[in-house]
Amino acid sequence: MAPGLAPQAAQKPDHTDNMSKSAKKNAKRKEKKKQQDGGQPATENSGPAVVNIAQQFAKTSLNTNKAAGDKQDTLRKVRQLRKKLKQIEDLERRVASGELQPDGDQKEKMSKKAGIVEEMELLQADLDE
Helix, strand or coil: CCCCCCHHHHCCCCCCCCCCHHHHHHHHHHHHHHHHCCCCCHHHHHHHHHHHHHHHHHHCCCCCCHHHHHHHHHHHHHHHHHHHHHHHHHHHHHHHCCCCCCCHHHHHHHHCHHHHHHHHHHHHHHHHC
16 A cells, blocks of 8 residues: 555455456456455465475476486587587697697696596587496
8 A cells, every 4th residue: 555545445346347358357367367366476485495496496306207317417418519620620730730829728728638538528428328
């Protein structure tokens, strides 16, 4: 209720006489939803409900077949590593040709090449089993 507003003025009078058919329908839906929610606005209830749903999703596994899910995860990881390796090789090629002077981040990326190759080989071995 707005400050200084009389309690009688705060109550909404029923002006369904002046409303169009669709406006009446929408008002009816709104009132029904209010009754189902216990009269509380949806914004107050949405916060904890979202957190609860997120917690439930975190606890549940969408893949019932773990072996297939693991294989797909492994394939995804291999693709990501291939992409990184390709970027590193392209970066090395550009540095070798003198086209580019690497900065700190680029040098760090190139230094991780051996680790990426090793991880790819391990993942490939897991896929071959």
